[in-house]
Amino acid sequence: MRSADDTLGNRIRVATELKVPYMLVVGDRDVDAGTVGLRTREGEDRRDVALADFIAEVTAEVAERR
Numbered sequence: 001m002r003s004a005d006d007t008l009g010n011r012i013r014v015a016t017e018l019k020v021p022y023m024l025v026v027g028d029r030d031v032d033a034g035t036v037g038l039r040t041r042e043g044e045d046r047r048d049v050a051l052a053d054f055i056a057e058v059t060a061e062v063a064e065r066r
Helices: 008-017 028-033 051-065
Strands: 022-025 035-040 045-050
Touching (some): 008 022, 028 035
16 A cells, blocks of 8 residues: 555555455545545445445445355
8 A cells, every 4th residue: 555645546546456345535524424435446436424324334245245
């Protein structure tokens, strides 16, 4: 992975190249609201996803694969 000093765009590009399943982007507004920005490996881009909802989605996905 790259340094935290890289731009957000560079970090997203590297994660895409590495085929990271989920990238979470969390800014100050997200912290205050308890949300995350979500980008999937397939290119889906979602904003203002409740953190609890994201955790539930990933937990269900992992359970399905077992």
